[in-house]
Amino acid sequence: xxxxxxxxxxxxxxxxxxxxxxxxxxxxxxxxxxxxxxxxxxxxxxxxxxxxxxxxxxxxxxxxxxxxxxxxxxxxxxxxxxxxxxxxxxxxxxxxxxxxxxxxxxxxxxxxxx
Amino acid sequence: xxxxxxxxxxxxxxxxxxxxxxxxxxxxxxxxxxxxxxxxxxxxxxxxxxxxxxxxxxxxxxxxxxxxxxxxxxxxxxxxxxxxxxxxxxxxxxxxxxxxxxxxxxxxxxxxxxxx
Numbered sequence: 396x397x398x399x400x401x402x403x404x405x406x407x408x409x410x411x412x413x414x415x416x417x418x419x420x421x422x423x424x425x426x427x428x429x430x431x432x433x434x435x436x437x438x439x440x441x442x443x444x445x446x447x448x449x450x451x452x453x454x455x456x457x458x459x460x461x462x463x464x465x466x467x468x469x470x471x472x473x474x475x476x477x478x479x480x481x482x483x484x485x486x487x488x489x490x491x492x493x494x495x496x497x498x499x500x501x502x503x504x505x506x507x508x509x
Numbered sequence: 510x511x512x513x514x515x516x517x518x519x520x521x522x523x524x525x526x527x528x529x530x531x532x533x534x535x536x537x538x539x540x541x542x543x544x545x546x547x548x549x550x551x552x553x554x555x556x557x558x559x560x561x562x563x564x565x566x567x568x569x570x571x572x573x574x575x576x577x578x579x580x581x582x583x584x585x586x587x588x589x590x591x592x593x594x595x596x597x598x599x600x601x602x603x604x605x606x607x608x609x610x611x612x613x614x615x616x617x618x619x620x621x622x623x624x625x
Contacts (some may be wrong), residue, residue: 410529432614438515438602438616439553485552497614499552 397422400498407477408497408507416471416503418486427489428469429497432482438487439483445469456480476507511537515617522593523625530588530620532603538583539605543614544576547600559586578586583608593624 408414413497420426424457427446431439443454450462460471469486471494512535522528532542540561545553557567557578565578575590575597586605588599602619 420585436600436619436621438513438618439604441615443611445615496555496558501552 397488397498399486399498399500401484401503403488403503404501405506406414408505410478410507410509411475412474414473414476414480414505414507415488416484416505418469418471418500419467420469420486420488421467422488428460429487429489430454430458430469430471431485431487433485433502434482435479442471442484476505478507478509481507511535511607511615513539513603513615513617513625515601515603515620517620518618519621519623521623521625523563524594525592527589528593528622530590530601530603530622532586532588532605532617534584534586534605534615535616536608537605540583540590540608541606542580542586543604543606544578544586544588545602545604547602547619549600553602556588590622593622595624598622598624 398421429444430442433439442458443452445452445462453459458473462469483502485502486500514533514535516531535555542559544556546556547553555568556571557565559565559580561580567573580586591617599620600619604614604616606614
């Protein structure tokens, strides 16, 4: 079965420190992978995507993610966290490639402390 | 970036009534729109895929007569929750895919439905 796993319910980071939000996937074929952020009572905002090419993808607000095919992972990273980065982060994978319907992970709440 | 607007953002209704939620792509045409439901502190669950001019495709376990979806134009899809009950209370989010573009999905701000 195709799925996305975010093993951490919450990640706590001090402001200025690097952050990592983990994501692993299981999908047949070549995956399209996405990261979205959600602020309270808001919709999802697109951060970045991986389709093909360079394994390191740079996105909005200084975030980046690294596609690792052997580990089937797509971890989200940022070199220096901001308090304003505190939000709910979702990893998603497109079934069978392309921009078809997305399967979302359970979400990881990021809390950045001053 | 492209903008998707949902209306209303919040709605409270009595049990047994029907509620309509609109999803509009403001500056692009969307051949496909997706409707998701999100429970508190949980992920998004895809309810249905809406294609302009055709019937929506519902995910397993989603009652099509309960959640009516209409995609009458390239910029508007509507979700109607019929005979709403308290268990239908949730956060509903739509997303739209641009016709002829790179295919990226853009999400609305969500609509919070509370059924009393």
